[in-house]
Amino acid sequence: MLPSSRFGEFSMYMIIVGAGSIGTSLIEIAVNEKNNVVVVESNPERARDIQDRYDITVLSGDATSAETLREAGSERADALIVTTSDDAVNLMVVSIAVELKIPSTVSVVNRKEHADFFRKLGANVMENPEEVVAHHLYNAVKRPNVQDFAILPEGAQIFRLKVAEDSPLVDRSIAESRQRELIPDSMQILAVSRDGKQSIPEDDTVIQQDDLLTVFSLEQVSDKLIEKLTG
Structure with a gap:
């Protein structure tokens, strides 16, 4: 029996299409966050597994x-999320969701060249998740001091890095580091985690050894700059 309303005990009413690896992970997160979840899965065996x-x-x-x-x-429904590995299926589902006036639609897009078709329908997209995972694994090995690395649209990047003892950022304010061109204009420090507490930094915030910085960059960050910042 379907829930009677999108409001009430649960925070969102979500329809999730596809119960593959991405869909299953999403279902677990959505359920744990107390959302009201309905799953549509074409494979009967997968559907039974999720139901169990x-x-x-x-x-x-x-x-x-x-x-x-x-x-x-x-x-x-407040939202519909499509997670299958077939872009043709995903696009058709998004198109129907728009016709049915579901307020928010999100879709996995497996091939980058298809992304604009989804955006024209008003869907938010997650491009090529396998490539995103591959980049994350590669950077975890190549840049061990960088955590939670993610590539954003148009080449932007967001990541966290730990400041080592010999980093030139240590004992300098963010403003001073900018003046010395240690931090380029295209890069912004969004947060500083220190001793288990996170804060939003100001220009006069002084970076210390072992700080964990959340960094946003408008352009790709070179290995040389990462090594320079982390020490």
Whole structure:
């Protein structure tokens, strides 16, 4: 039985299409966050597995059918997230979701050249998740002092780095580091974690050894700059 309303005990009513590796991870997060989740999965075996693991509604059916999305509760849904490995399926589901006036649609896009088709429909996209994971693994090995590395649209990057004892940032304010051109204009320090506490830095914030910096860069950061900053 479907939930009667998007409001109430749960924070969001979400329809998740696809219960592969990405979809399953998303389902677990959404359920743990107390969202109201309905899953649509075309593979009966996968659908049964999700139904056995979670106390949620699971439909074994074709999400490219408007009737299936209506059965999933499209009129009450706050969001629909499509996670299959087939961009044609994902695009069709997003198109139907737009017609059904689901407020927010998000889709995995497996090939970058398809992303604009999704954006034209108003969907938020997650481009090529396998490539994102590959980049993350590669950077974890290549840059051990860099954590939670992510590539954003148009070449921007966000990551966390730990400041070593011999880093030129140590005992200097952010303003001084900029004056000395240690921190380029394209880079912004968003947060400083120190002794388990996180704060938003000001220009006069002094960086210390073992600080964990959350950094945003408008352009790709070179290995040379990473080595320079981390020490």
